[in-house]
Amino acid sequence: MNISIFGLGYVGCVGAACCAKLGHHVIGNDVSENKVNLINQGKPTIIEADIEPLIKEAHDKGLLEATTDYHYAVHNSEISFIVVGTPSSKEGHLNLGYIYNVAEQIGAALKDKDEFHIIAIRSTVLPGTNKKVGEIVEKASGKSRGKDFTIVSNPEFLREGTAVQDYMNPPLTLVGTDSEIADKKFRELYKDIPGEFISTDIEVAEIMKYVNNTYHALKIVFGNEVGNICKALNIDSHKVMEIFCKDTQLNISPYYFKPGFAYGGSCLPKDSKALRTLAHDLYVDVPVINAINPSNELQKKNAIDIIESKGKKKVGILGLSFKAGTDDLRCSPIVDVAEALLGKGYEIHIYDKNVAKSQKTNTNADFISAKLPHLHSIITDDLNEVCNASDVLVITNKEKEFSDVPAMYPNKIIVDLVRQFKELDYEGNYEGISWSNINVNPAQNNEIIRDMVKTEF
Numbered sequence: 001m002n003i004s005i006f007g008l009g010y011v012g013c014v015g016a017a018c019c020a021k022l023g024h025h026v027i028g029n030d031v032s033e034n035k036v037n038l039i040n041q042g043k044p045t046i047i048e049a050d051i052e053p054l055i056k057e058a059h060d061k062g063l064l065e066a067t068t069d070y071h072y073a074v075h076n077s078e079i080s081f082i083v084v085g086t087p088s089s090k091e092g093h094l095n096l097g098y099i100y101n102v103a104e105q106i107g108a109a110l111k112d113k114d115e116f117h118i119i120a121i122r123s124t125v126l127p128g129t130n131k132k133v134g135e136i137v138e139k140a141s142g143k144s145r146g147k148d149f150t151i152v153s154n155p156e157f158l159r160e161g162t163a164v165q166d167y168m169n170p171p172l173t174l175v176g177t178d179s180e181i182a183d184k185k186f187r188e189l190y191k192d193i194p195g196e197f198i199s200t201d202i203e204v205a206e207i208m209k210y211v212n213n214t215y216h217a218l219k220i221v222f223g224n225e226v227g228n229i230c231k232a233l234n235i236d237s238h239k240v241m242e243i244f245c246k247d248t249q250l251n252i253s254p255y256y257f258k259p260g261f262a263y264g265g266s267c268l269p270k271d272s273k274a275l276r277t278l279a280h281d282l283y284v285d286v287p288v289i290n291a292i293n294p295s296n297e298l299q300k301k302n303a304i305d306i307i308e309s310k311g312k313k314k315v316g317i318l319g320l321s322f323k324a325g326t327d328d329l330r331c332s333p334i335v336d337v338a339e340a341l342l343g344k345g346y347e348i349h350i351y352d353k354n355v356a357k358s359q360k361t362n363t364n365a366d367f368i369s370a371k372l373p374h375l376h377s378i379i380t381d382d383l384n385e386v387c388n389a390s391d392v393l394v395i396t397n398k399e400k401e402f403s404d405v406p407a408m409y410p411n412k413i414i415v416d417l418v419r420q421f422k423e424l425d426y427e428g429n430y431e432g433i434s435w436s437n438i439n440v441n442p443a444q445n446n447e448i449i450r451d452m453v454k455t456e457f
Protein backbone atom coordinates (compact mmCIF):
# COMPACT_ATOMS: atom_id res chain seq x y z
CA MET A 1 0.00 0.00 0.00
CA ASN A 2 1.23 3.56 -0.63
CA ILE A 3 1.03 5.80 2.39
CA SER A 4 2.20 9.28 3.34
CA ILE A 5 3.06 10.40 6.86
CA PHE A 6 2.79 14.09 7.76
CA GLY A 7 5.17 14.81 10.65
CA LEU A 8 8.47 12.98 10.99
CA GLY A 9 8.93 13.48 14.72
CA TYR A 10 8.80 10.75 17.30
CA VAL A 11 5.62 9.00 16.27
CA GLY A 12 5.95 9.75 12.56
CA CYS A 13 9.47 8.38 12.33
CA VAL A 14 8.53 5.16 14.14
CA GLY A 15 5.37 4.83 12.03
CA ALA A 16 7.33 5.33 8.81
CA ALA A 17 9.91 2.69 9.75
CA CYS A 18 7.32 0.16 10.91
CA CYS A 19 4.95 0.66 7.96
CA ALA A 20 7.86 0.06 5.59
CA LYS A 21 8.77 -3.04 7.62
CA LEU A 22 5.19 -4.24 7.01
CA GLY A 23 5.92 -3.92 3.28
CA HIS A 24 4.17 -0.63 2.53
CA HIS A 25 5.72 2.18 0.50
CA VAL A 26 6.05 5.28 2.72
CA ILE A 27 6.49 8.95 1.83
CA GLY A 28 7.39 11.04 4.87
CA ASN A 29 6.55 14.73 4.88
CA ASP A 30 7.82 17.38 7.28
CA VAL A 31 8.31 21.15 7.30
CA SER A 32 11.80 20.50 8.67
CA GLU A 33 14.28 20.06 5.81
CA ASN A 34 16.72 18.57 8.26
CA LYS A 35 14.34 15.71 9.13
CA VAL A 36 13.52 15.14 5.46
CA ASN A 37 17.24 14.98 4.64
CA LEU A 38 17.93 12.52 7.46
CA ILE A 39 15.23 10.13 6.20
CA ASN A 40 16.53 10.43 2.64
CA GLN A 41 19.98 9.43 3.92
CA GLY A 42 18.47 6.34 5.59
CA LYS A 43 18.78 7.81 9.09
CA PRO A 44 16.11 8.21 11.79
CA THR A 45 15.03 11.65 13.04
CA ILE A 46 14.97 10.42 16.67
CA ILE A 47 17.04 8.39 19.12
CA GLU A 48 15.07 5.23 19.94
CA ALA A 49 15.75 1.52 20.38
CA ASP A 50 15.67 -0.59 17.17
CA ILE A 51 14.84 2.36 14.89
CA GLU A 52 18.20 2.82 13.08
CA PRO A 53 18.36 -0.55 11.29
CA LEU A 54 14.66 -0.35 10.39
CA ILE A 55 15.00 3.07 8.73
CA LYS A 56 18.18 1.98 6.92
CA GLU A 57 16.56 -1.24 5.67
CA ALA A 58 13.44 0.62 4.48
CA HIS A 59 15.57 3.24 2.71
CA ASP A 60 17.84 0.64 1.09
CA LYS A 61 14.82 -1.34 -0.16
CA GLY A 62 13.36 1.80 -1.71
CA LEU A 63 10.31 1.61 0.58
CA LEU A 64 10.96 4.94 2.34
CA GLU A 65 11.46 8.45 1.04
CA ALA A 66 10.78 11.92 2.45
CA THR A 67 9.83 15.30 1.04
CA THR A 68 8.71 18.77 2.04
CA ASP A 69 6.36 18.72 -0.98
CA TYR A 70 2.89 17.89 0.40
CA HIS A 71 1.31 17.81 -3.05
CA TYR A 72 3.70 15.04 -4.08
CA ALA A 73 3.06 13.14 -0.83
CA VAL A 74 -0.74 13.22 -1.25
CA HIS A 75 -0.74 12.39 -4.96
CA ASN A 76 1.51 9.38 -4.51
CA SER A 77 -0.37 7.76 -1.63
CA GLU A 78 -3.86 6.48 -0.82
CA ILE A 79 -3.68 7.10 2.93
CA SER A 80 -2.16 10.21 4.58
CA PHE A 81 -1.39 9.98 8.29
CA ILE A 82 -1.37 13.21 10.30
CA VAL A 83 1.23 12.78 13.04
CA VAL A 84 2.18 16.35 13.92
CA GLY A 85 2.52 17.62 17.48
CA THR A 86 -0.48 18.65 19.60
CA PRO A 87 1.15 20.53 22.49
CA SER A 88 -0.82 21.78 25.52
CA SER A 89 -1.41 25.44 26.24
CA LYS A 90 -0.74 26.75 29.77
CA GLU A 91 -4.42 26.16 30.65
CA GLY A 92 -4.36 22.59 29.32
CA HIS A 93 -6.07 23.27 26.00
CA LEU A 94 -4.65 21.56 22.95
CA ASN A 95 -2.87 23.56 20.30
CA LEU A 96 -4.34 22.08 17.14
CA GLY A 97 -2.63 24.64 14.88
CA TYR A 98 -0.23 22.08 13.38
CA ILE A 99 -3.06 19.63 12.69
CA TYR A 100 -5.16 22.29 10.97
CA ASN A 101 -2.18 23.44 8.86
CA VAL A 102 -1.63 19.90 7.60
CA ALA A 103 -5.39 19.55 6.95
CA GLU A 104 -5.24 22.67 4.76
CA GLN A 105 -2.18 21.36 2.90
CA ILE A 106 -3.78 17.96 2.27
CA GLY A 107 -6.99 19.69 1.21
CA ALA A 108 -5.11 21.92 -1.24
CA ALA A 109 -3.35 18.87 -2.69
CA LEU A 110 -6.66 16.99 -3.05
CA LYS A 111 -8.08 19.71 -5.31
CA ASP A 112 -6.60 18.05 -8.37
CA LYS A 113 -6.57 14.44 -7.18
CA ASP A 114 -9.25 12.23 -8.75
CA GLU A 115 -8.94 9.10 -6.58
CA PHE A 116 -10.62 8.63 -3.19
CA HIS A 117 -8.20 9.61 -0.38
CA ILE A 118 -8.08 8.52 3.27
CA ILE A 119 -6.72 10.88 5.90
CA ALA A 120 -5.90 9.29 9.24
CA ILE A 121 -5.39 11.32 12.41
CA ARG A 122 -2.72 9.54 14.44
CA SER A 123 -1.90 12.48 16.72
CA THR A 124 -3.60 12.63 20.11
CA VAL A 125 -6.63 14.91 19.72
CA LEU A 126 -9.87 15.55 21.62
CA PRO A 127 -13.30 14.44 20.34
CA GLY A 128 -14.59 16.73 17.60
CA THR A 129 -11.21 17.20 15.89
CA ASN A 130 -11.94 14.61 13.21
CA LYS A 131 -15.09 16.53 12.23
CA LYS A 132 -13.25 19.86 12.19
CA VAL A 133 -10.40 18.45 10.07
CA GLY A 134 -13.02 17.16 7.62
CA GLU A 135 -14.49 20.66 7.33
CA ILE A 136 -11.06 22.20 6.71
CA VAL A 137 -10.24 19.62 4.03
CA GLU A 138 -13.64 20.15 2.36
CA LYS A 139 -13.09 23.92 2.28
CA ALA A 140 -9.51 23.70 1.01
CA SER A 141 -10.21 21.02 -1.61
CA GLY A 142 -13.75 21.88 -2.72
CA LYS A 143 -14.47 18.14 -2.38
CA SER A 144 -16.95 16.21 -0.23
CA ARG A 145 -16.27 14.09 2.81
CA GLY A 146 -17.60 10.57 2.24
CA LYS A 147 -17.58 10.89 -1.54
CA ASP A 148 -14.05 12.08 -2.37
CA PHE A 149 -12.21 11.53 0.89
CA THR A 150 -12.72 10.41 4.47
CA ILE A 151 -11.09 11.08 7.83
CA VAL A 152 -10.24 8.21 10.13
CA SER A 153 -9.15 8.45 13.77
CA ASN A 154 -6.38 5.96 14.44
CA PRO A 155 -4.73 6.86 17.77
CA GLU A 156 -1.17 5.79 18.52
CA PHE A 157 -0.47 3.85 21.74
CA LEU A 158 3.34 3.54 21.64
CA ARG A 159 5.64 4.54 24.51
CA GLU A 160 9.00 6.19 23.97
CA GLY A 161 11.88 3.82 24.74
CA THR A 162 9.96 0.77 23.46
CA ALA A 163 8.29 2.52 20.52
CA VAL A 164 9.12 0.02 17.75
CA GLN A 165 8.17 -2.95 19.92
CA ASP A 166 4.93 -1.20 20.92
CA TYR A 167 4.09 -0.30 17.31
CA MET A 168 4.57 -3.87 16.14
CA ASN A 169 2.78 -5.42 19.17
CA PRO A 170 0.01 -3.04 20.27
CA PRO A 171 -2.56 -4.14 22.86
CA LEU A 172 -5.13 -3.43 20.15
CA THR A 173 -5.51 -1.47 16.93
CA LEU A 174 -8.24 1.14 17.10
CA VAL A 175 -9.86 2.77 14.11
CA GLY A 176 -12.71 5.26 14.40
CA THR A 177 -14.44 5.57 11.05
CA ASP A 178 -17.77 6.11 9.31
CA SER A 179 -16.44 4.81 5.99
CA GLU A 180 -16.62 1.20 4.82
CA ILE A 181 -13.80 1.83 2.34
CA ALA A 182 -11.52 3.07 5.12
CA ASP A 183 -12.49 0.19 7.40
CA LYS A 184 -11.49 -2.30 4.71
CA LYS A 185 -8.24 -0.46 3.87
CA PHE A 186 -7.14 -0.29 7.49
CA ARG A 187 -7.80 -3.99 8.08
CA GLU A 188 -5.56 -4.61 5.07
CA LEU A 189 -2.91 -2.08 6.19
CA TYR A 190 -2.54 -3.65 9.66
CA LYS A 191 -3.20 -7.29 8.71
CA ASP A 192 0.23 -8.41 9.98
CA ILE A 193 -0.04 -6.54 13.29
CA PRO A 194 -1.12 -8.81 16.17
CA GLY A 195 -3.87 -7.89 18.64
CA GLU A 196 -7.56 -7.20 18.16
CA PHE A 197 -8.55 -4.81 15.36
CA ILE A 198 -11.39 -2.64 16.65
CA SER A 199 -13.39 -0.49 14.29
CA THR A 200 -15.67 1.91 16.17
CA ASP A 201 -17.36 5.32 16.24
CA ILE A 202 -15.04 8.22 15.47
CA GLU A 203 -15.60 10.00 18.79
CA VAL A 204 -15.09 6.80 20.79
CA ALA A 205 -11.67 6.39 19.11
CA GLU A 206 -10.85 10.05 19.68
CA ILE A 207 -11.46 9.99 23.45
CA MET A 208 -9.81 6.58 24.01
CA LYS A 209 -6.24 7.87 24.30
CA TYR A 210 -7.22 10.38 26.98
CA VAL A 211 -9.12 7.76 28.94
CA ASN A 212 -6.15 5.38 28.70
CA ASN A 213 -3.50 7.89 29.67
CA THR A 214 -5.52 9.41 32.51
CA TYR A 215 -6.09 5.92 33.87
CA HIS A 216 -2.39 5.13 33.55
CA ALA A 217 -1.65 8.31 35.49
CA LEU A 218 -4.25 7.29 38.10
CA LYS A 219 -2.63 3.85 38.43
CA ILE A 220 0.76 5.44 39.05
CA VAL A 221 -0.42 7.86 41.74
CA PHE A 222 -2.61 5.21 43.38
CA GLY A 223 0.37 2.83 43.55
CA ASN A 224 2.51 5.65 44.95
CA GLU A 225 -0.06 6.63 47.60
CA VAL A 226 -0.44 2.99 48.71
CA GLY A 227 3.37 2.82 48.76
CA ASN A 228 3.62 5.91 50.97
CA ILE A 229 1.09 4.49 53.47
CA CYS A 230 2.92 1.13 53.48
CA LYS A 231 6.27 2.82 54.00
CA ALA A 232 4.95 4.68 57.05
CA LEU A 233 3.85 1.29 58.46
CA ASN A 234 7.12 -0.43 57.48
CA ILE A 235 5.26 -2.75 55.09
CA ASP A 236 6.82 -3.80 51.76
CA SER A 237 4.67 -1.90 49.26
CA HIS A 238 6.06 -3.85 46.30
CA LYS A 239 4.89 -7.14 47.80
CA VAL A 240 1.49 -5.52 48.42
CA MET A 241 1.08 -4.30 44.83
CA GLU A 242 2.43 -7.54 43.41
CA ILE A 243 -0.29 -9.47 45.22
CA PHE A 244 -2.84 -6.80 44.32
CA CYS A 245 -2.08 -7.43 40.63
CA LYS A 246 -2.55 -11.18 41.01
CA ASP A 247 -6.29 -10.68 41.55
CA THR A 248 -7.44 -10.71 37.96
CA GLN A 249 -11.10 -11.14 38.93
CA LEU A 250 -11.72 -7.90 40.78
CA ASN A 251 -8.50 -5.81 40.65
CA ILE A 252 -6.88 -6.11 37.22
CA SER A 253 -10.05 -6.87 35.29
CA PRO A 254 -13.05 -5.24 33.59
CA TYR A 255 -15.03 -5.66 36.82
CA TYR A 256 -16.28 -2.31 38.24
CA PHE A 257 -15.42 -0.47 35.00
CA LYS A 258 -19.05 0.20 34.15
CA PRO A 259 -20.19 3.82 34.23
CA GLY A 260 -23.22 3.94 36.50
CA PHE A 261 -24.32 4.77 40.02
CA ALA A 262 -22.37 5.46 43.22
CA TYR A 263 -20.86 2.55 45.12
CA GLY A 264 -22.35 1.50 48.46
CA GLY A 265 -22.78 -1.56 50.65
CA SER A 266 -21.06 -2.65 53.78
CA CYS A 267 -17.47 -2.83 52.50
CA LEU A 268 -16.34 -0.22 49.96
CA PRO A 269 -17.47 2.88 51.93
CA LYS A 270 -16.22 1.51 55.27
CA ASP A 271 -12.88 0.16 54.09
CA SER A 272 -11.89 3.05 51.87
CA LYS A 273 -12.74 5.37 54.76
CA ALA A 274 -10.55 3.29 57.09
CA LEU A 275 -7.57 3.57 54.71
CA ARG A 276 -8.08 7.35 54.43
CA THR A 277 -8.20 7.69 58.20
CA LEU A 278 -5.12 5.48 58.61
CA ALA A 279 -3.19 7.68 56.15
CA HIS A 280 -4.37 10.78 58.00
CA ASP A 281 -3.23 9.35 61.35
CA LEU A 282 0.16 8.51 59.82
CA TYR A 283 0.48 12.09 58.43
CA VAL A 284 0.68 10.67 54.89
CA ASP A 285 -0.97 12.87 52.27
CA VAL A 286 -3.17 10.82 49.90
CA PRO A 287 -5.09 13.29 47.71
CA VAL A 288 -6.23 10.69 45.16
CA ILE A 289 -7.51 8.24 47.78
CA ASN A 290 -9.17 11.17 49.60
CA ALA A 291 -10.91 12.22 46.39
CA ILE A 292 -12.70 8.88 45.97
CA ASN A 293 -15.49 9.55 48.46
CA PRO A 294 -16.31 13.11 47.24
CA SER A 295 -16.55 11.74 43.70
CA ASN A 296 -18.94 9.04 44.91
CA GLU A 297 -21.07 11.61 46.74
CA LEU A 298 -21.16 13.70 43.56
CA GLN A 299 -22.65 10.78 41.65
CA LYS A 300 -25.56 10.69 44.14
CA LYS A 301 -26.09 14.41 43.56
CA ASN A 302 -26.01 13.82 39.79
CA ALA A 303 -28.80 11.25 40.20
CA ILE A 304 -30.87 13.75 42.22
CA ASP A 305 -30.25 16.48 39.61
CA ILE A 306 -31.42 14.24 36.77
CA ILE A 307 -34.59 13.21 38.63
CA GLU A 308 -35.33 16.85 39.51
CA SER A 309 -34.78 17.94 35.90
CA LYS A 310 -37.79 15.84 34.87
CA GLY A 311 -40.07 18.31 36.64
CA LYS A 312 -42.36 15.62 38.12
CA LYS A 313 -43.07 15.11 41.81
CA LYS A 314 -44.11 11.43 41.85
CA VAL A 315 -40.98 9.28 41.81
CA GLY A 316 -40.86 5.49 41.92
CA ILE A 317 -37.61 3.89 43.03
CA LEU A 318 -37.10 0.38 41.70
CA GLY A 319 -34.63 -1.21 44.08
CA LEU A 320 -33.51 0.20 47.43
CA SER A 321 -30.75 -2.21 48.51
CA PHE A 322 -27.24 -1.50 47.27
CA LYS A 323 -27.36 -4.23 44.62
CA ALA A 324 -29.66 -6.82 43.08
CA GLY A 325 -30.42 -10.01 45.00
CA THR A 326 -29.86 -8.68 48.53
CA ASP A 327 -31.82 -6.81 51.20
CA ASP A 328 -28.62 -5.13 52.48
CA LEU A 329 -29.34 -1.42 52.89
CA ARG A 330 -26.09 -0.47 54.58
CA CYS A 331 -24.67 2.60 52.79
CA SER A 332 -27.01 1.99 49.87
CA PRO A 333 -26.54 5.18 47.82
CA ILE A 334 -30.15 5.25 46.60
CA VAL A 335 -31.30 5.60 50.22
CA ASP A 336 -29.54 9.01 50.34
CA VAL A 337 -31.19 9.97 47.05
CA ALA A 338 -34.65 8.91 48.29
CA GLU A 339 -34.24 10.78 51.58
CA ALA A 340 -33.02 13.93 49.80
CA LEU A 341 -36.01 13.86 47.45
CA LEU A 342 -38.41 13.21 50.33
CA GLY A 343 -36.93 16.23 52.12
CA LYS A 344 -37.61 18.34 49.02
CA GLY A 345 -41.28 17.39 49.06
CA TYR A 346 -41.29 14.63 46.43
CA GLU A 347 -43.86 11.83 46.63
CA ILE A 348 -41.68 8.73 46.78
CA HIS A 349 -42.77 5.14 46.08
CA ILE A 350 -40.29 2.32 46.62
CA TYR A 351 -40.30 -1.17 45.20
CA ASP A 352 -37.82 -3.68 46.63
CA LYS A 353 -38.99 -7.27 46.96
CA ASN A 354 -36.03 -8.38 49.10
CA VAL A 355 -36.30 -5.48 51.54
CA ALA A 356 -40.08 -5.85 51.71
CA LYS A 357 -39.66 -9.55 52.43
CA SER A 358 -37.17 -8.95 55.22
CA GLN A 359 -39.56 -6.37 56.70
CA LYS A 360 -42.34 -8.95 56.68
CA THR A 361 -40.18 -11.73 58.10
CA ASN A 362 -38.55 -9.35 60.57
CA THR A 363 -35.03 -10.39 59.49
CA ASN A 364 -33.84 -6.85 58.81
CA ALA A 365 -36.79 -5.02 60.33
CA ASP A 366 -34.97 -3.39 63.27
CA PHE A 367 -32.29 -1.95 61.01
CA ILE A 368 -34.86 -0.68 58.51
CA SER A 369 -37.11 1.04 61.04
CA ALA A 370 -34.17 2.47 63.00
CA LYS A 371 -32.09 3.71 60.06
CA LEU A 372 -34.81 4.53 57.56
CA PRO A 373 -37.60 6.03 59.64
CA HIS A 374 -38.85 8.04 56.66
CA LEU A 375 -38.77 5.24 54.16
CA HIS A 376 -39.74 1.97 55.80
CA SER A 377 -43.49 2.55 55.54
CA ILE A 378 -43.38 3.20 51.78
CA ILE A 379 -41.44 0.10 50.72
CA THR A 380 -43.56 -2.45 48.88
CA ASP A 381 -43.12 -5.72 46.98
CA ASP A 382 -45.70 -4.66 44.39
CA LEU A 383 -43.84 -3.42 41.30
CA ASN A 384 -47.02 -2.46 39.44
CA GLU A 385 -48.31 -0.40 42.33
CA VAL A 386 -45.09 1.67 42.35
CA CYS A 387 -45.01 2.07 38.56
CA ASN A 388 -48.67 3.10 38.37
CA ALA A 389 -48.30 5.65 41.16
CA SER A 390 -45.17 7.34 39.73
CA ASP A 391 -44.34 9.63 36.81
CA VAL A 392 -40.58 9.02 37.01
CA LEU A 393 -39.19 5.50 37.48
CA VAL A 394 -35.63 5.24 38.78
CA ILE A 395 -33.94 1.90 38.08
CA THR A 396 -31.22 1.35 40.66
CA ASN A 397 -30.13 -2.24 40.17
CA LYS A 398 -30.03 -4.95 37.54
CA GLU A 399 -32.99 -7.09 38.67
CA LYS A 400 -34.22 -8.92 35.57
CA GLU A 401 -37.86 -7.94 36.17
CA PHE A 402 -37.02 -4.27 35.51
CA SER A 403 -36.19 -5.00 31.88
CA ASP A 404 -39.94 -5.20 31.05
CA VAL A 405 -40.75 -1.83 32.61
CA PRO A 406 -40.39 0.32 29.43
CA ALA A 407 -42.69 -1.99 27.47
CA MET A 408 -45.26 -2.18 30.27
CA TYR A 409 -45.23 1.54 31.11
CA PRO A 410 -44.54 3.30 27.81
CA ASN A 411 -45.50 6.76 29.08
CA LYS A 412 -43.30 6.90 32.16
CA ILE A 413 -40.02 8.77 32.40
CA ILE A 414 -37.21 6.32 33.05
CA VAL A 415 -34.00 7.27 34.83
CA ASP A 416 -31.53 4.39 34.59
CA LEU A 417 -28.66 4.36 37.09
CA VAL A 418 -27.25 0.94 36.14
CA ARG A 419 -27.46 0.63 32.34
CA GLN A 420 -30.27 -1.92 32.59
CA PHE A 421 -30.61 -1.66 28.78
CA LYS A 422 -27.92 -1.79 26.11
CA GLU A 423 -30.24 -0.38 23.51
CA LEU A 424 -33.84 0.69 23.89
CA ASP A 425 -36.70 1.34 21.51
CA TYR A 426 -38.89 3.42 23.77
CA GLU A 427 -41.59 5.98 23.08
CA GLY A 428 -41.15 7.72 26.42
CA ASN A 429 -38.31 9.69 27.95
CA TYR A 430 -35.26 7.65 28.97
CA GLU A 431 -32.05 8.96 30.53
CA GLY A 432 -29.00 7.08 31.77
CA ILE A 433 -26.88 8.57 34.53
CA SER A 434 -23.45 8.26 32.88
CA TRP A 435 -23.97 7.53 29.21
CA SER A 436 -25.46 9.37 26.30
CA ASN A 437 -28.78 8.23 24.98
CA ILE A 438 -29.15 4.59 23.92
CA ASN A 439 -32.76 5.00 22.83
CA VAL A 440 -33.06 4.26 19.12
CA ASN A 441 -36.26 6.32 18.96
CA PRO A 442 -35.30 9.68 17.36
CA ALA A 443 -38.20 11.63 18.86
CA GLN A 444 -37.01 10.66 22.31
CA ASN A 445 -33.48 11.85 21.54
CA ASN A 446 -34.76 15.39 21.02
CA GLU A 447 -36.57 15.21 24.32
CA ILE A 448 -33.39 14.23 26.14
CA ILE A 449 -31.46 17.12 24.61
CA ARG A 450 -34.15 19.49 25.90
CA ASP A 451 -33.88 17.85 29.30
CA MET A 452 -30.13 18.29 29.39
CA VAL A 453 -30.54 21.97 28.59
CA LYS A 454 -33.07 22.19 31.43
CA THR A 455 -30.56 20.54 33.78
CA GLU A 456 -27.90 23.11 32.95
CA PHE A 457 -29.95 26.14 33.95
Ligand SMILES: NC(=O)c1ccc[n+]([C@@H]2O[C@H](COP(=O)([O-])OP(=O)(O)OC[C@H]3O[C@@H](n4cnc5c(N)ncnc54)[C@H](O)[C@@H]3O)[C@@H](O)[C@H]2O)c1
Nearest residue numbers: 007008009010011029030031083084085086123124156160
Ligand atom coordinates in the same frame (compact mmCIF):
# COMPACT_ATOMS: atom_id res chain seq x y z
N1 LIG B 1 5.79 10.81 21.61
C1 LIG B 1 5.03 9.83 22.03
O1 LIG B 1 5.43 8.94 22.78
C2 LIG B 1 3.60 9.75 21.57
C3 LIG B 1 2.89 8.55 21.72
C4 LIG B 1 1.60 8.47 21.22
C5 LIG B 1 1.02 9.59 20.64
N2 LIG B 1 1.72 10.76 20.53
C6 LIG B 1 1.06 11.88 19.88
O2 LIG B 1 1.50 11.92 18.53
C7 LIG B 1 1.58 13.28 18.07
C8 LIG B 1 2.97 13.58 17.55
O3 LIG B 1 3.88 13.45 18.64
P1 LIG B 1 5.44 13.46 18.41
O4 LIG B 1 6.05 13.17 19.75
O5 LIG B 1 5.81 12.60 17.25
O6 LIG B 1 5.67 15.00 18.00
P2 LIG B 1 7.02 15.68 17.47
O7 LIG B 1 6.98 17.09 17.94
O8 LIG B 1 8.19 14.81 17.81
O9 LIG B 1 6.85 15.64 15.88
C9 LIG B 1 5.95 16.42 15.15
C10 LIG B 1 6.56 16.68 13.79
O10 LIG B 1 5.58 17.31 12.98
C11 LIG B 1 6.27 18.21 12.12
N3 LIG B 1 5.34 19.19 11.54
C12 LIG B 1 4.76 20.27 12.10
N4 LIG B 1 3.96 20.90 11.22
C13 LIG B 1 4.00 20.20 10.08
C14 LIG B 1 3.38 20.34 8.81
N5 LIG B 1 2.55 21.33 8.54
N6 LIG B 1 3.65 19.41 7.86
C15 LIG B 1 4.48 18.39 8.10
N7 LIG B 1 5.10 18.20 9.29
C16 LIG B 1 4.87 19.10 10.27
C17 LIG B 1 7.32 18.82 13.03
O11 LIG B 1 8.36 19.44 12.28
C18 LIG B 1 7.78 17.57 13.78
O12 LIG B 1 8.84 16.93 13.11
C19 LIG B 1 1.15 14.13 19.25
O13 LIG B 1 -0.23 14.40 19.14
C20 LIG B 1 1.41 13.25 20.43
O14 LIG B 1 0.60 13.59 21.54
C21 LIG B 1 3.00 10.85 20.98
